Ligand code: SF4
């Protein structure tokens with residue numbers, strides 16, 4: 001039986017690239033590294049224009065613990081440190097490296113010889129030094145997540161990949177099962193958990209079978225089949241499906257005894273310990289009906305969207321929309337100059353921009369947004385509160401719990417752009433809640 005949570009919806013998955021093995025792409029002439037790619041303390045560039053850099057060399061870091069350094073994926077010369085567009089459409093400080101195509105590696109990239117000899121603190125620093133963050137899209141530094149305020153019982157590895165089109169985690173599980181299971185063992189030791197679960201949606205039967213074969217002699221790890229339903233990979237929904245536990249409002253997974261780590265993040269933890277390699281590349285799904293040859297590419301970080309589109313045979317016709325990430329939670333792009341950063345799991349190009357919204361259509365009270373909301377919220381009321389800028393109402397209807405999955409907008413027959421309105425108003429409501437004041441009208 002496939003496990004799941006209440007609410008959510010099975011949506012067409014358009015996994016066009018599920019059966020396509022990962023293709024390694026070489027680097028491009030210029031690589032763009034946004035200096036800060038994680039959620040946490042901002043980084044500072046460690047290099048300047050004219051410096052020579054090597055593959056795996058740290059090029060940006062911060063003194064704070066809640067930060068993850070950035071490493072060069074190529075060798076060459078720093079051409080500039082300047083503002084450049086990032087995946088959310090903002091110009092952000094970026095290190096531009098001219099690739100000399102020699103791929104000389106930094107001298108300090110060494111595997112850990114005896115992991116069992118390391119203390120927990122030392123293990124966390126290995127992960128921090130490798131620049132590992134939530135690669136499923138969350139972007140939170142992994143070493144911070146792995147340092148919970150209390151002892152946890154379970155490690156859950158997130159292999160759900162519930163967004164349409166994206167198959168980068170799916171391919172990772174099929175092509176690196178041994179590394180993932182070894183990485184899961186390293187993390188289980190670090191956290192001292194009773195059990196590790198790997199949650200995978202039922203539509204990835206081949207990944208479930210592959211990983212089950214890999215863990216057959218390991219009783220500490222169990223592969224859990226999850227119902228194919230969006231947003232099955234959201235943290236709270238995954239925890240509910242696998243453990244039956246609810247993470248209360250304002251609490252974190254560790255409060256219910258769980259730490260959740262994305263499956264590609266686990267692979268990168270494995271690589272940091274066993275090979276000494278930091279986060280310098282990633283698998284990116286390039287897909288959508290506007291792309292000539294959809295593919296899964298492994299690319300050195302810093303190549304642009306246009307470079308990958310060209311390698312995927314270019315566009316069939318000018319796309320209406322190009323999205324970084326999935327179509328439900330990703331970011332629409334106004335340029336293809338955007339570089340691949342650590343959390344760029346996919347580039348989706350669509351001939352028709354779906355869905356369309358109509359701000360003037362009235363709510364017909366069908367209740368679809370309410371019954372599908374995975375957080376049990378009333379999106380229709382939240383939408384009204386956001387449009388009225390009514391902080392009291394927004395907090396009463398628990399806007400803080402909205403995970404911005406977009407299902408309310410997706411299902412609304414009145415074409416209300418609820419996600420956009422709710423997400424735009426949420427920071428103001430949360431700020432007011434923190435101040436204890438709700439007079440925000
Ligand atoms: S975007 Fe928020 S309100 Fe809308 S369905 Fe998702 S969790 Fe519910």
Ligand code: SF4
Nearest residue numbers: 363364366367369412
């Ligand atoms: S889905 Fe749209 S039309 Fe239906 S109740 Fe919600 S807001 Fe109203």
